[in-house]
Amino acid sequence: MSTDSAPATQEPDRPASHTPPPGLVALFLAFARMSLAGFGGVLVFARQAIVEQHRWMNADEFNETFALCHFLPGPNIVNLSMVFGARLRGIAGGMAAFAGLLLPPTLIMTVLAMIYARFGDVEVLRRILAGISCAAVGLLIAVVFRMMTPLLKRLDVVALILMLGVFLAIGVLRLPLQAVLLVAIPVSVGTVFLMRRKVAA
Amino acid sequence: MNAENPIWALISTFGLMSLFAVGGAAAAVPEMHRIAVDVHHWMTEKQFADAYAIAQLSPGPNVLIVTLIGYAVAGIPGALAATLAMCLPTALLAYYVSRLLNRPSQSRWPGLIQAALVPLSIGLMAASALILAQSTDRTIAALLLTATVAVVASVSRINPLWLLLAGGLLSFAGIV
Numbered sequence: 001m002s003t004d005s006a007p008a009t010q011e012p013d014r015p016a017s018h019t020p021p022p023g024l025v026a027l028f029l030a031f032a033r034m035s036l037a038g039f040g041g042v043l044v045f046a047r048q049a050i051v052e053q054h055r056w057m058n059a060d061e062f063n064e065t066f067a068l069c070h071f072l073p074g075p076n077i078v079n080l081s082m083v084f085g086a087r088l089r090g091i092a093g094g095m096a097a098f099a100g101l102l103l104p105p106t107l108i109m110t111v112l113a114m115i116y117a118r119f120g121d122v123e124v125l126r127r128i129l130a131g132i133s134c135a136a137v138g139l140l141i142a143v144v145f146r147m148m149t150p151l152l153k154r155l156d157v158v159a160l161i162l163m164l165g166v167f168l169a170i171g172v173l174r175l176p177l178q179a180v181l182l183v184a185i186p187v188s189v190g191t192v193f194l195m196r197r198k199v200a201a
Numbered sequence: 202m203n204a205e206n207p208i209w210a211l212i213s214t215f216g217l218m219s220l221f222a223v224g225g226a227a228a229a230v231p232e233m234h235r236i237a238v239d240v241h242h243w244m245t246e247k248q249f250a251d252a253y254a255i256a257q258l259s260p261g262p263n264v265l266i267v268t269l270i271g272y273a274v275a276g277i278p279g280a281l282a283a284t285l286a287m288c289l290p291t292a293l294l295a296y297y298v299s300r301l302l303n304r305p306s307q308s309r310w311p312g313l314i315q316a317a318l319v320p321l322s323i324g325l326m327a328a329s330a331l332i333l334a335q336s337t338d339r340t341i342a343a344l345l346l347t348a349t350v351a352v353v354a355s356v357s358r359i360n361p362l363w364l365l366l367a368g369g370l371l372s373f374a375g376i377v
Contacts, residue, residue, distance in 0.1 A: 036260045039365045043326075044354075048361070064315045067322035068299060074219045074291020075226040075264035082292035083299040094296050102288060105261020106268050110280045112255050113272035124373075129258045131346065131372025133337045135365045138350025140330045145355045147323050159320040166324025171331040177223075181321070188317040196313065 019055050021088040024096040030054065031081050031100030036108075039132060042077045042101070044139045047146065056088065059150045066147075071181075078102065158195065162188050207275040208282045210241070215267055215286040222291075226264035233266065243274045264288065342377045 022030065034045040043066075051062050065087070069079035078101060085097030151159045162184065169180045214236055222229040230253070237243045244252065252273070256266035264287060271283025302311035338344040350364045371377045 035262070037360075037362055038260050038262065039258070039362070042262050044361050052358070063319045063323070065299075067318035068302070068315055069295055070322040070325065071223065071318055072291065072295045072298060073221060073223050074295065075222070075262055075288060077262050078264065078288045078292050079295035082296050086296050086299070087303070091296065094292075098288070098292055101262065102265075102284065105259060105265055106280070106284050109256070109259055109261065109265050109268040110272060110277060112259060113269050113280060116251065116255060116269075117272075125258055126254050127375075128369045128373045129254055130337070130343075131368035131370070131377045132365050133257065133333075133368075134343045134346040134372075134377060135350045135368025137330060137334045137337055138347040138368075139354050139361050139364060140326070140333065141347070141351035142354030144323060144326045144330055145351075147326070151320065151323075156320075163320040163324040163327070166321050167327040167331070169328075170325060171328030177325075184321050184324075185317070188321055189314055192313050192317040196309070 021093075022054070022056070024089060024092055027085050027089060027093055027096040028100035031085075031097045032104050035101045035105050038105075039136065041136060041140065044143045046077060046080065047143055050084065057084075059147070063147055063150065071185075158191050162191070208278055211271050211274055211279055211283045212286040214241075215271075215283050216290055219287045219291045220294075226262065226266075229264075230266070233270065237270050237273075241274075243270060248273065340377070342371075346371060346377050 030049055034049045035042055037045045047062060047066075050056050051059055057065065065083055066076070066080055069076050069083055072079055078098065081097040081101040082094040084094075086094030089096070148160075148163070151163070166180060166184055169175045169184075170177065218229060218232060218236070222232075234249055238246055238249050252266055252269040255269060256263055259265070265284065267283040267287045268280045271279035271281070273279075275282070302315060304311075334344075334347055338347050346368055350368065353359060354361060354364060368377070
């Protein structure tokens with residue numbers, strides 16, 4: 001695929017602790033690269049690129065930005081590209097990251113749609129997909145674990161209990177999302193408020 | 202541009218849908234199915250299932266199943282219109298909300314709310330991982346594959362693509 005050979009040439013990244021904000025082209029290419037790598041979801045690759053590879057954000061900043069995008073309507077990772085790009089480079093940066101995330105895969109998807117319209121059988125694809133989905137779930141578990149590490153390191157018991165509560169309510173008990181959030185958001189905001197006041201006092 | 206124009210139908214359908222898609226694209230898939238198959242008859246049941254499989258298998262955000270729906274309705278312009286309608290309005294909304302929250306001000310509420318959302322967000326992600334695992338890991342081999350990838354990706358810095366490729370090869374060979 002010629003589309004992903006271009007980002008690969010833009011490799012040399014300096015290992016600084018908080019690197020200076022990238023230019024618009026660098027943003028576009030970085031998001032294009034994570035998007036093209038993102039089989040079965042882009043979050044895994046987005047966190048790897050932003051936090052570990054480029055160090056544009058630390059683990060906590062990434063968590064907060066993602067959490068915001070997660071709770072706003074729309075596809076999370078698309079929201080993240082816009083918010084993240086805009087934080088570094090204003091609205092132009094947001095558009096660059098947004099375009100980088102969406103343009104290459106949209107083109108690929110359109111080509112696949114044409115192929116499908118012509119041949120229309122995806123049995124082989126589906127067989128390969130089965131294993132890829134299993135691996136993708138494993139990757140998702142790993143990224144959840146990595147996102148948890150700031151909370152674990154800080155021994156943030158309250159946050160860990162809230163996290164576990166949401167996980168049990170949605171994942172195990174299968175309660176409806178809206179009902180869970182209607183309870184969890186006020187509880188979480190209230191506890192953080194009380195704890196910060198206690199620390200300040 | 203009249204109401205029968207398929208491009209306009211795509212834009213209004215997905216633009217509206219995205220505004221109610223809280224919790225990610227996966228949460229919107231049942232609604233996409235209802236609209237594309239049952240309401241507008243843009244696709245057959247099998248076409249939709251295939252589109253879902255292709256979107257999962259292709260790189261990029263999984264929300265791009267809308268690109269395939271758009272293509273089925275109105276070719277390349279339809280593909281682009283559906284993609285932008287699903288992604289751009291909410292991305293701009295997120296931009297404005299984030300700018301509002303991060304405006305330098307005396308108030309500590311914005312930072313407080315964002316911090317409070319973090320554990321909930323991670324809990325939700327963990328829940329989707331569990332739900333996905335329950336639907337994909339139907340055999341011991343599949344479960345082992347997921348567990349192995351989870352451990353390897355947590356403790357090493359291996360490129361995740363290799364793990365996905367390994368999964369694809371294992372299932373192509375009929376092992377998983």
